Amino acid sequence: MTELAFPPAPPGRPAPRLLSPALVGWIVVAVLGLGVAVAQVGIVFFAYRDYQVPGAAMNPTLKPGGSALVRARDGEDVHRGDVVMFDRGAFAHPDSSGRSVFRVVAVGGDVVACCTGGALTVDGKAITETYLSQDQYAHDAAATTPYLVRLHEGQVFLLGDERGRARDSRFLGVVPVSAVTGFVVGTGRISRPAPLARTTAFTDAGLPGAPFEDTLYTALRWWLLGGVVLLFAGVTGMVVTLVRRAGRRRRAAAGPPGR
DSSP states (O other): OOOOOOOOOOOOOOOOOSSOHHHHHHHHHHHHHHHHHHHHHHHHHHHEEEEEOOSSTTTTTSOTTOEEEEEEOSSOOOOTTOEEEEEGGGSSSOSOOSEEEEEEEEETTOEEEEEETTEEEETTEEOOOTTSOOSTTTTSGGGGOOEEEEOOTTEEEEEOSSGGGOOSHHHHOOEEGGGEEEEEEEESOTTSOEEOOOOOHHHHTTOSOOOOOOOHHHHHHHHHHHHHHHHHHHHHHHHHHHHHHHHHHHHHHHOSOOO
């Protein structure tokens, strides 16, 4: 019996790869961008908090009913001029508890007094407090209550910028620095804060120690922007790569054009 010889079958086309090197690269870029963006958002909400200003004690620096951005304190030194968040129950003679915000005007070892020529003095140096309120309460008797206090190490003396309406260290005593939990670094919501101006009143008077300067928030915003850009670029690259590959498949399926 004669065996029939059949021609060999034509080689089949190789199966297309599900993930091309270009697509893998864009996926990596997108995942990296997402990771960077999520990490920065997490750091912002871990290191910062919103504070609703309850009253006028820090007017005009912090408006009543407004919001303040507070950077959590992580062992940083507290200096004169810092606007700080602290536990109100830590006053030597507390009248309430809960979070509060005042300005540091004296630290451990200082002698703080009021009022020489109407001005606060620290270690005998008159302080020009340009941040104080100048409204109708500025010259009340409460605003110029006389006092002379020598602070021990580890203590801070806290005053409101609206001296006529603030229940602060003049009436409630000193606060241990360990009770300070954060620095006010901006006003407004955490998503779009305006930076809080740092006073030079104390360094201008010749006292050492500039107020706390926050550079983390700005850096985090740039990192967040970079993460968003990477994410957008990665997603765009993936879409373009997939569209091109789909186009090549359609052309291949259609075969060569007829003559």
